[in-house]
Amino acid sequence: MVDRLKNRDELITLRKNLVAQHKDGNKKLISLCSGSGCGAYGTASVYDSLVAELKKAGLSDQVEVRLTGCHGFCEKGPIMVIHPEGIFYPQVKPDMIPDIVEMTLKNGEIVEKFLFKDPVSKKKIIHEKDIPFYKLQKRVIFGRNQMIDPTNVLHYIAEDGYKGLEKALFEMEPQQIIQEIKGAGLRGRGGGGFPTGIKWASCAKHDGDRYVICNADEGDPGAYMDRSLLEGNPHSIIEGMLIAAVAMQSHNGFVYVRHEYPLAVKNLNIALKSAREIGLLGKNILGSGFDFDIKVSRGGGSFVCGESTALMASLEGKPGRPRAKYVHTVEKGFRESPSSLNNVETYANVPHIINNGAEWYASMGTEGSKGTKIFSLVGNVVNTGLVEVPMGTNLRTIIYDIGGGIPKKKKFKAVQSGGPSGGCIPEQFLDVPVDFDELVKIGSMMGSGGMIVMDQDTCMVDVARYFLDFLKEESCGQCNPCREGIKQMLDVLTRICAGHGKEGDIELLEELGAMVQKFSLCGLGTSSPNPVLTTLMYFRHEYEAHIKDKKCPAGVCKPLFHYEIVDGTCTGCGLCARKCPQDAITGAKKETHVLDQDKCIKCGICYDACKFNAIAIR
Amino acid sequence: MKKTDIDWPKITKIVQDYNSDPECLLMIMQDISDIYNYVPPEVIPVLVEKLGVSESLIYSVATFYKTISLEPRGKYIINVCTGTACHVRGAEKITHALAEELGIEEGQTTADGMFTLDAVRCVGACASGPVAMVNHDTHGALNRSSALEMLDQYRK
Numbered sequence: 001m002v003d004r005l006k007n008r009d010e011l012i013t014l015r016k017n018l019v020a021q022h023k024d025g026n027k028k029l030i031s032l033c034s035g036s037g038c039g040a041y042g043t044a045s046v047y048d049s050l051v052a053e054l055k056k057a058g059l060s061d062q063v064e065v066r067l068t069g070c071h072g073f074c075e076k077g078p079i080m081v082i083h084p085e086g087i088f089y090p091q092v093k094p095d096m097i098p099d100i101v102e103m104t105l106k107n108g109e110i111v112e113k114f115l116f117k118d119p120v121s122k123k124k125i126i127h128e129k130d131i132p133f134y135k136l137q138k139r140v141i142f143g144r145n146q147m148i149d150p151t152n153v154l155h156y157i158a159e160d161g162y163k164g165l166e167k168a169l170f171e172m173e174p175q176q177i178i179q180e181i182k183g184a185g186l187r188g189r190g191g192g193g194f195p196t197g198i199k200w201a202s203c204a205k206h207d208g209d210r211y212v213i214c215n216a217d218e219g220d221p222g223a224y225m226d227r228s229l230l231e232g233n234p235h236s237i238i239e240g241m242l243i244a245a246v247a248m249q250s251h252n253g254f255v256y257v258r259h260e261y262p263l264a265v266k267n268l269n270i271a272l273k274s275a276r277e278i279g280l281l282g283k284n285i286l287g288s289g290f291d292f293d294i295k296v297s298r299g300g301g302s303f304v305c306g307e308s309t310a311l312m313a314s315l316e317g318k319p320g321r322p323r324a325k326y327v328h329t330v331e332k333g334f335r336e337s338p339s340s341l342n343n344v345e346t347y348a349n350v351p352h353i354i355n356n357g358a359e360w361y362a363s364m365g366t367e368g369s370k371g372t373k374i375f376s377l378v379g380n381v382v383n384t385g386l387v388e389v390p391m392g393t394n395l396r397t398i399i400y401d402i403g404g405g406i407p408k409k410k411k412f413k414a415v416q417s418g419g420p421s422g423g424c425i426p427e428q429f430l431d432v433p434v435d436f437d438e439l440v441k442i443g444s445m446m447g448s449g450g451m452i453v454m455d456q457d458t459c460m461v462d463v464a465r466y467f468l469d470f471l472k473e474e475s476c477g478q479c480n481p482c483r484e485g486i487k488q489m490l491d492v493l494t495r496i497c498a499g500h501g502k503e504g505d506i507e508l509l510e511e512l513g514a515m516v517q518k519f520s521l522c523g524l525g526t527s528s529p530n531p532v533l534t535t536l537m538y539f540r541h542e543y544e545a546h547i548k549d550k551k552c553p554a555g556v557c558k559p560l561f562h563y564e565i566v567d568g569t570c571t572g573c574g575l576c577a578r579k580c581p582q583d584a585i586t587g588a589k590k591e592t593h594v595l596d597q598d599k600c601i602k603c604g605i606c607y608d609a610c611k612f613n614a615i616a617i618r
Numbered sequence: 619m620k621k622t623d624i625d626w627p628k629i630t631k632i633v634q635d636y637n638s639d640p641e642c643l644l645m646i647m648q649d650i651s652d653i654y655n656y657v658p659p660e661v662i663p664v665l666v667e668k669l670g671v672s673e674s675l676i677y678s679v680a681t682f683y684k685t686i687s688l689e690p691r692g693k694y695i696i697n698v699c700t701g702t703a704c705h706v707r708g709a710e711k712i713t714h715a716l717a718e719e720l721g722i723e724e725g726q727t728t729a730d731g732m733f734t735l736d737a738v739r740c741v742g743a744c745a746s747g748p749v750a751m752v753n754h755d756t757h758g759a760l761n762r763s764s765a766l767e768m769l770d771q772y773r774k
């Protein structure tokens with residue numbers, strides 16, 4: 001380990017030496033992802049065989065293996081990239097290692113059969129930078145993940161880490177830092193999109209022991225960029241918080257992180273420890289006389305704790321119930337003191353802004369939303385993973401060019417953005433540029449950046465029911481409109497999905513929605529009707545089909561549809577009959593098969609299996 | 619659980635690791651939960667004394683947060699992700715398959731004390747859905763059959 005850095009020059013010298021070492025010679029670097037996603041697919045055993053195989057081949061000195069955080073293409077994990085060439089091997093298994101070591105690392109050849117095959121063009125691609133999923137992204141915030149072992153502070157320093165802190169400590173007045181963040185136009189990435197500079201300025205104005213708090217509760221189901229940042233590049237969050245602390249002259253920070261993210265907690269704690277040891281946290285940071293330290297607090301799996309006042313109550317060791325914001329948390333928040341809360345990704349932006357200037361930052365994005373945004377592109381889409389693009393990129397580029405479109409030749413139906421408080425966006429808006437304001441205009445919102453793609457087989461009434469069910473569970477229950485209103489809306493939707501919808505139900509939902517929106521105490525309640533209201537806005541015909549025709553056109557709500565084998569389309573291949581768990585399908589070879597409705601449990605296995613689209617939803 | 623079955627020195631160590639700070643009540647209970655898979659009610663009077671908090675606060679924290687249970691749970695806690703990304707990829711089918719195989723419903727524990735079946739809202743492995751966690755292990759890209767194979771790994 002390196003000695004405690006006593007001043008700025010020592011940090012600069014250290015960085016210079018690290019960069020020089022890195023550039024030296026022909027040493028190869030294997031970046032092997034060990035984020036939660038890839039870890040689940042078996043990075044640990046790949047690593048062991050890699051190290052053993054390199055030793056056997058006598059290459060241990062010439063090749064460095066670096067276990068990094070998430071590269072974003074988690075579905076294809078474990079992911080390996082060999083630098084400097086950038087050779088990309090997806091889905092690496094231990095039995096592939098001998099070939100990779102022998103051919104690629106020893107002889108400089110490509111192992112053709114292990115290459116990534118683009119699901120759209122069906123072409124094999126050698127280099128990471130040529131893969132459509134990566135090619136169209138702009139990875140300002142997320143890019144360093146794959147060059148860094150998150151447990152090694154030196155890797156971060158070598159990648160220009162803590163340069164922003166240097167500038168903030170030694171070249172800028174606190175006021176200037178805030179001005180720079182304001183000028184950059186940075187808006188909070190946690191959901192609300194509140195201007196970060198304005199928040200900092202109002203917190204700095206209030207006297208007391210100010211707190212800088214990081215929201216890593218990541219409650220939006222389907223979004224995981226905060227986890228990947230915290231896990232893969234924790235020092236960038238620490239640096240962002242440090243700069244915020246200098247700007248607001250705060251000496252105590254907290255990270256509130258979900259208990260369900262054990263690796264993020266672990267890597268963050270390791271990073272905090274090494275930052276302390278090297279003199280980047282604690283007393284007299286880099287000899288500047290400035291003190292700041294960060295504590296970690298683990299949340300307890302409650303969505304509402306992501307709300308600012310609830311989060312602060314939870315930090316105090318109490319149940320996380322929101323309070324009315326007559327007094328803002330920047331004046332009286334955690335421990336009744338001025339507290340500034342920002343999201344993980346918001347902090348990750350800060351060092352870049354201080355390093356490269358407000359003007360550079362504001363050159364990316366749209367009029368009202370600057371910089372880039374990481375989206376979690378998941379659901380029914382070919383390439384799933386984390387996607388960072390400039391604000392203002394349209395949905396079509398994200399879903400089709402980067403995401404590769406909808407799998408299994410199915411049709412796009414909607415993309416859900418903004419989590420449980422957001423909305424479902426239909427096809428007609430695919431060319432809308434994605435930023436904070438445009439999404440609100442079409443009834444949805446950015447939220448934390450979850451983008452769940454839904455295909456033709458998704459029932460929008462069921463989606464609305466799903467979100468309300470989620471919110472009913474998560475409502476803290478202290479105010480009536482939210483507790484009872486959500487429950488009533490859910491009852492109506494459950495009834496509709498069960499085939500007992502009545503004339504007037506749609507109007508009842510709209511009325512209840514308006515009431516809950518207006519009279520709930522916190523953001524959970526006020527935004528809870530959104531999934532219902534946007535699906536009603538764009539998919540009203542589906543509600544009507546459920547209520548009037550007693551049909552679920554997507555084939556999701558079991559009482560409202562059945563499967564039928566289409567005469568003329570069925571080739572009699574017999575696959576469905578073999579797969580059916582109920583033996584409900586019979587028929588002779590090469591003849592149209594018959595499905596016995598009495599035996600069928602509507603499990604959908606036959607529908608998914610048939611290669612000829614011969615099974616219809618009726 | 620009997621009072622004598624509790625590893626008191628371990629409990630004391632956990633409380634000390636957090637400097638007996640009442641603000642750390644939730645984390646202390648989570649750490650205790652990591653040992654027993656639940657918070658044995660026997661430890662509550664001890665927490666009252668060591669942290670100087672009221673018994674009612676402990677109960678309200680324990681019932682508010684989902685990661686804490688005051689009832690014994692299985693040796694392996696299966697948390698099927700029901701987050702949106704997993705939902706649209708058929709998480710419900712995974713829950714059904716597991717419930718059927720184990721003969722329990724969501725929220726229940728098998729009679730032999732091996733498995734508890736539960737739901738979690740998202741574990742942040744959304745690109746690999748449907749996902750389930752078994753204690754701290756993540757299992758991705760599940761379908762009916764791989765979900766049942768997953769159980770076998772823990773039955774040994």
Ligand SMILES: Cc1cc2nc3c(=O)[nH]c(=O)nc-3n(C[C@H](O)[C@H](O)[C@H](O)COP(=O)(O)O)c2cc1C
Nearest residue numbers: 188189190215218219306307308342343346523524
């Ligand atoms: C019900 C609810 C849940 C929230 N969950 C989160 C969350 O998980 N993560 C987050 O960063 N912000 C969340 N927020 C937004 C926070 O209240 C707060 O606005 C945000 O953390 C501020 O940081 P930012 O300005 O950097 O976005 C949530 C808000 C509400 C109303």
Ligand code: SF4
Nearest residue numbers: 476477479482522525
């Ligand atoms: S709106 Fe809902 S979650 Fe928010 S305080 Fe009221 S009951 Fe609790």
Ligand code: SF4
Nearest residue numbers: 570571573574576610
């Ligand atoms: S799988 Fe399709 S084509 Fe084959 S028998 Fe069944 S319905 Fe007919």
Ligand code: SF4
Nearest residue numbers: 580600601603604606
């Ligand atoms: S839906 Fe399931 S039970 Fe019904 S016929 Fe198809 S495979 Fe058999």
Ligand code: FES
Nearest residue numbers: 035037038070074
């Ligand atoms: S965890 Fe490996 S790419 Fe995301």
Ligand code: FES
Nearest residue numbers: 699701704743744
């Ligand atoms: S939605 Fe299942 S892991 Fe995120």
